[in-house]
Amino acid sequence: MTDELLEADGIAERKKIIDDNQDLWRSIKGVLAAVGYQKCWYCETADIRSDNAVDHFRPKGRISGEGTEGYWWLAFDVRNYRFACTYCNSRRHGEGGTIGGKADFFPLAAGSRRSDSHLIPISVEIPMLLDPCDQFDITALWFDETGQVKVNPGAEILEENVSDRVAVSRSLYHLDHVRLIEARKRVFLEVLQMCDQADEALVSYKSTQDVMARSIFHESINALRRMKKEDAPYSAVAKCAVRGYRSTSPSAKLIAEAS
């Protein structure tokens, strides 16, 4: 279908081809959802009741705030698809006065060239939005006990505008939505409590050789491993909690260093 777009005569014809063939990306929504364990690729929320969408990372139509046509030639390019919840994908108000949603926004860094045709590779661009398909971008985020999105200090050393990119992403992906913050706080706290439980059980087992304490230690460590796995709720938060706690907790250190 991309070939038809490239051969189309003008904006209106391209728009008609895109509008008439939306089933092409909708038909693979299940595959994209499965890749991310049914979690939104931007915020990690897994709500099976939500009518999640296939988001075009680079907008296929007009770019908000730019007045340009957008990345029409990527409309049928699977590499431009991201599985997104409605809060990340669409402009919405949240409780507590937050507002967010990516919609048709795709801001670039100041001075960045924009790829405004299929002849200019998208690699010329420095997007402000963090890309869940880019490993560096994923690790730019950090989470702590507040549940808020922060900047990974390590990423700041490598890319000087990363804090601006995190701020833009927090806003456009609506990552400061109050229910999201509360969910992250619960996961973070659960990790710390599980680490404490494992540490106490280990101390007890070492001093008493009580097999019950040994069993609790093993169960706690296994639970922490599960919380870090990609399919677990807000596993990115769990990973940060473990890493942040590893200088305090021997169990967190053990899990942080495990693959």
Ligand SMILES: [Zn+2]
């Ligand atoms: Zn989301």
